Amino acid sequence: MELNEAxxxxxxxxxxxxxDNFAYERLILSYVKKGDKVKTVENHEIKELYEG
Numbered sequence: 252m253e254l255n256e257a258x259x260x261x262x263x264x265x266x267x268x269x270x271d272n273f274a275y276e277r278l279i280l281s282y283v284k285k286g287d288k289v290k291t292v293e294n295h296e297i298k299e300l301y302e303g
Contacts, residue, residue: 254282255300258292262301275301 252260258280266273280292292300 254284258282258297258300262297 262278265278275294275298278294278297280297281289282292283289
């Protein structure tokens with residue numbers, strides 16, 4: 252699974268589970284690629300990743 256697919260899948264599960272309580276503003280997303288440092292994605296970027 253590619254990184255973007257994994258992010259979208261995780262967000263989809265959260266949206267389904269939280270329902271009306273879901274908000275991008277409540278999310279914090281960080282990941283590490285092999286050989287790289289930790290990358291944190293801001294909540295407005297998370298929305299763009301999911302919807303884009």
